[in-house]
Amino acid sequence: MQEFVKATSQAGASSHLATAGQRESQTRVINRAKELLADGTVARVLGWKAGDLPYNPEPAYFEKEEDFADFVYNGFCGANLSKYMIEASKLEGKTLVCLKPCDTYSFQELMKEHRVDRDKAYIIGVGCKGKLDIEKIKAMGIKGIQSISGAELEDEAETLTIQTIYGEKTCAYKDAMLERCHVCKGKDHMIFDEIIGESKETKDADRFTEVEKIEAMSPEEKFAFFQKELSKCIRCNACRNVCPACSCRKCVFDSNKFDSAQKANVDSFEEKMFHIIRAFHVAGRCTDCGECSRVCPQGIPLHLFNRKFIKDIDELYGEYQAGADLEPRTPLTDYRFEDAEPGIVAERG
Amino acid sequence: MYKIAKENLTALFQKIASEQELYLPVKTAGQTNFGVWTEDAQVDLDTLKTVKSPKDAFFPQSETLYTCIRDGKKLKIEPEALKDQNFVVFGMRGCDVKGVEVLDRVFLVDPLDTFYAARRDHGTIVALACHEPEETCFCKVFGVDAADPSAADVATWIIDGTLYWKALTEKGEALTETVKDLLEEDNSADEIVEKEKASVRDIVEKLPYMHLSLEGWNGDVLMEKFEDPLWDELYKPCLACGTCTFVCPTCQCYDIKDYDAGRNGVQRYRCWDSCMYSDFTMMAHGNNRKSQKERFRQRFMHKLVYYPANNEGMYSCVGCGRCVEKCPASLNIVKVIKAFQKQGGEQ
Amino acid sequence: MSIEKNEEFRPKIVAFCCNWCSYAGADLAGSSRMSYSADVKIIRVPCSCRVNPMFILRAFERGADGVIMCGCHPGDCHYTSGNFYARRRMTLLFSMLDYIGVESGRTRVEWVSAAEGAKFSQTMHEFVDKITSLGKNVRLEDLRCRNL
Numbered sequence: 001m002q003e004f005v006k007a008t009s010q011a012g013a014s015s016h017l018a019t020a021g022q023r024e025s026q027t028r029v030i031n032r033a034k035e036l037l038a039d040g041t042v043a044r045v046l047g048w049k050a051g052d053l054p055y056n057p058e059p060a061y062f063e064k065e066e067d068f069a070d071f072v073y074n075g076f077c078g079a080n081l082s083k084y085m086i087e088a089s090k091l092e093g094k095t096l097v098c099l100k101p102c103d104t105y106s107f108q109e110l111m112k113e114h115r116v117d118r119d120k121a122y123i124i125g126v127g128c129k130g131k132l133d134i135e136k137i138k139a140m141g142i143k144g145i146q147s148i149s150g151a152e153l154e155d156e157a158e159t160l161t162i163q164t165i166y167g168e169k170t171c172a173y174k175d176a177m178l179e180r181c182h183v184c185k186g187k188d189h190m191i192f193d194e195i196i197g198e199s200k201e202t203k204d205a206d207r208f209t210e211v212e213k214i215e216a217m218s219p220e221e222k223f224a225f226f227q228k229e230l231s232k233c234i235r236c237n238a239c240r241n242v243c244p245a246c247s248c249r250k251c252v253f254d255s256n257k258f259d260s261a262q263k264a265n266v267d268s269f270e271e272k273m274f275h276i277i278r279a280f281h282v283a284g285r286c287t288d289c290g291e292c293s294r295v296c297p298q299g300i301p302l303h304l305f306n307r308k309f310i311k312d313i314d315e316l317y318g319e320y321q322a323g324a325d326l327e328p329r330t331p332l333t334d335y336r337f338e339d340a341e342p343g344i345v346a347e348r349g
Numbered sequence: 350m351y352k353i354a355k356e357n358l359t360a361l362f363q364k365i366a367s368e369q370e371l372y373l374p375v376k377t378a379g380q381t382n383f384g385v386w387t388e389d390a391q392v393d394l395d396t397l398k399t400v401k402s403p404k405d406a407f408f409p410q411s412e413t414l415y416t417c418i419r420d421g422k423k424l425k426i427e428p429e430a431l432k433d434q435n436f437v438v439f440g441m442r443g444c445d446v447k448g449v450e451v452l453d454r455v456f457l458v459d460p461l462d463t464f465y466a467a468r469r470d471h472g473t474i475v476a477l478a479c480h481e482p483e484e485t486c487f488c489k490v491f492g493v494d495a496a497d498p499s500a501a502d503v504a505t506w507i508i509d510g511t512l513y514w515k516a517l518t519e520k521g522e523a524l525t526e527t528v529k530d531l532l533e534e535d536n537s538a539d540e541i542v543e544k545e546k547a548s549v550r551d552i553v554e555k556l557p558y559m560h561l562s563l564e565g566w567n568g569d570v571l572m573e574k575f576e577d578p579l580w581d582e583l584y585k586p587c588l589a590c591g592t593c594t595f596v597c598p599t600c601q602c603y604d605i606k607d608y609d610a611g612r613n614g615v616q617r618y619r620c621w622d623s624c625m626y627s628d629f630t631m632m633a634h635g636n637n638r639k640s641q642k643e644r645f646r647q648r649f650m651h652k653l654v655y656y657p658a659n660n661e662g663m664y665s666c667v668g669c670g671r672c673v674e675k676c677p678a679s680l681n682i683v684k685v686i687k688a689f690q691k692q693g694g695e696q
Numbered sequence: 697m698s699i700e701k702n703e704e705f706r707p708k709i710v711a712f713c714c715n716w717c718s719y720a721g722a723d724l725a726g727s728s729r730m731s732y733s734a735d736v737k738i739i740r741v742p743c744s745c746r747v748n749p750m751f752i753l754r755a756f757e758r759g760a761d762g763v764i765m766c767g768c769h770p771g772d773c774h775y776t777s778g779n780f781y782a783r784r785r786m787t788l789l790f791s792m793l794d795y796i797g798v799e800s801g802r803t804r805v806e807w808v809s810a811a812e813g814a815k816f817s818q819t820m821h822e823f824v825d826k827i828t829s830l831g832k833n834v835r836l837e838d839l840r841c842r843n844l
Contacts, residue, residue, distance in 0.1 A: 052687060053484060053557070056679035059586045079678065083588075139379075143397070143483045144556070165555050166481060214795060223797025223835050228378045234401060234410070236623075238590035238677045252750075256628060263591060264606065264620040265410040269757050269838040273750070276792055280749050283788060295677030297592050298380050298400055305792070312791050317784070332788075335780035337770060342787040342805040345794050610840040611758060 043093030075151035082106035105287035105323030106244035125189035127197030130181035180290025183207035232298035239292035245282035279305035351532035370436035402598030418614035431467035443498035448598030476501030485670030487558035496549035568658025584645035591623030593672035718766030724813030732820035745778030756836035762827035
């Protein structure tokens with residue numbers, strides 16, 4: 001059912017073809033969505049609406065035929081729409097939702113937790129060739145951006161061509177990709193009603209490399225590293241609010257009976273408390289979708305917390321990928337008599 | 350006007366820091382934010398916008414107001430000391446300086462916020478003109494000149510490896526006096542700076558957001574805008590995080606909370622609040638704004654309607670564009686303004 | 697006569713003990729006149745599974761130098777399986793604390809039954825020695841709570 005386009009090095013494919021490719025893929029999604037809206041299968045479509053800059057599409061609902069003029073799906077559509085399905089599941093009728101391969105893990109995990117209603121969703125699995133990180137592009141010194149080409153879904157171009165008021169700039173698509181796409185879980189959709197569009201493998205790194213680097217540090221170095229990173233935290237809660245696993249109706253950090261206010265950046269302890277506990281609360285349920293790191297305004301590598309838990313779970317309780325199945329037992333709601341003792345932490349050194 | 354070569358800036362910072370605290374854009378773990386200057390701080394004057402605005406220097410994200418300590422059978426109340434040392438904030442942009450003006454109109458009117466007032470009294474603002482404004486900037490819309498931060502105590506420009514320095518107020522003159530040894534007087538500087546201003550203004554004209562129209566936004570449209578059905582659509586992508594409010598140079602809402610520090614007493618502190626949060630202005634009876642739509646609307650209504658209504662039409666957005674860059678859902682004030690504009694056009 | 701003030705470092709240790717085994721074990725240690733350090737402050741919990749990771753962090757925040765959790769031996773939980781879940785949770789949490797630079801010696805889990813007064817006493821002695829050698833916890837404390 002799914003076609004994979006091999007990562008080929010056809011650098012410099014003509015932009016004419018690229019535009020056609022983009023239109024074709026996007027048009028197929030749009031046409032199908034319009035069909036399903038018209039025949040009453042779905043009441044609304046959840047996708048991305050083109051922004052007013054070349055790189056800021058926003059998650060949006062489309063209910064009328066004319067709304068689709070703004071529908072867009074390209075390399076900047078990184079947002080995981082599974083989280084929005086929690087609210088959409090409460091609405092009347094079905095919602096057509098566009099999910100990328102990694103988003104489907106989150107959706108399935110939410111199903112397992114009864115936070116989304118499968119019967120209220122019509123899932124179109126959209127293809128993915130890696131999503132782009134505008135922060136990375138800007139970090140290369142590219143500013144005053146007017147237009148970006150090469151970010152389209154089915155574009156074979158390996159480079160992005162960026163028109164800025166300070167001249168034309170280019171950068172490799174790969175270098176502008178989100179961290180999570182370099183350690184992609186694969187381009188298979190875990191759950192879908194139909195798939196539109198092709199994907200391209202983007203994995204070129206191991207997701208635990210960074211974690212291992214930190215594990216090898218001395219306690220002083222580890223502490224210095226995290227202290228530096230977490231001192232940037234502004235307690236905006238974007239990581240929590242974007243996280244599909246953080247789906248509690250009321251977060252413990254929002255409780256007014258709780259000692260530490262969720263918004264108070266008062267002492268370095270509070271940031272550590274928040275991030276450790278948040279990662280712990282999603283341990284065994286985190287699909288490693290990477291949204292927390294994507295949205296952090298201060299660029300804190302929050303995935304390092306989640307991946308530490310994933311790595312430990314894999315090593316101690318067997319390989320586990322949250323969201324890959326609908327098996328109700330997760331590592332932290334399960335046990336074996338012969339499980340490792342907590343002393344193993346000290347023994348491993 | 351004075352000048353100093355860019356490579357001598359470290360000496361300038363050393364000189365300022367030897368007498369008073371110096372805040373300036375510092376890069377830590379890959380991100381640039383305002384921080385205290387130290388010998389090994391990585392000063393970054395090239396990044397146009399710090400992640401967080403420099404409002405922390407005058408209105409910190411969290412500050413203790415007073416502490417209650419048990420003293421035998423009595424309760425001792427120890428107010429926190431007000432800022433009594435001079436300090437300098439270097440490298441604020443024109444929009445950030447305007448942001449301070451917005452805060453002044455909130456905190457320096459009756460009842461006076463003594464904590465803020467003390468910081469304002471002791472702080473000297475050295476602004477840095479923008480050299481390469483970006484596509485997310487829309488300061489011109491709010492009357493800010495990116496090329497000439499004239500509301501600061503000292504205005505500076507970095508042109509071809511030289512920093513030009515112009516004192517604008519008494520405070521600025523006083524600071525200039527203390528660093529005079531390092532500065533060099535230059536009579537031809539005006540011409541160079543004027544040329545730079547013209548070129549920056551040219552760039553500003555080309556930026557997509559700079560011509561945004563604020564037509565229809567003023568203090569008199571309260572009910573009309575408040576009840577507009579467009580809000581029902583606009584808020585939907587909002588994740589209810591506080592990014593926009595915490596990076597904003599003008600958001601001024603705060604919450605007051607107590608922290609029980611055991612034998613160190615109970616500290617009453619205030620911390621920035623965000624209208625996007627579910628417990629914003631929570632009271633004993635519950636919450637005024639029960640839905641995310643209402644909370645979302647609050648932010649934009651405040652900036653574009655409520656604030657102008659109380660401040661002779663002055664908006665409380667300065668067009669720095671930080672929210673445009675940082676919103677996880679790519680929502681922002683520009684999209685809101687444009688959405689209303691589009692709707693107006695269709696009617 | 698004057699009272700000499702003891703200036704040497706005395707660690708603050710929080711021990712979470714389950715009601716059914718470990719707390720009874722501590723009781724037995726006491727009634728058998730076996731000693732354990734007064735630096736250990738016991739908090740009784742209904743089951744080791746009741747220990748929320750936040751409890752551990754809060755203890756460190758408020759000045760604890762080490763935290764130990766004691767429960768029934770695996771298989772002996774009064775509630776059948778509570779300590780099995782607790783075991784997984786604490787393993788992961790302690791590993792995370794180690795990962796952010798809190799020495800792994802500062803956290804410990806020990807299974808102590810109601811009949812093991814001697815084990816309780818010995819465990820606490822060992823743990824106090826370990827924490828004394830590690831010194832004061834400065835990495836997870838809240839500066840607002842620091843002793844002035």
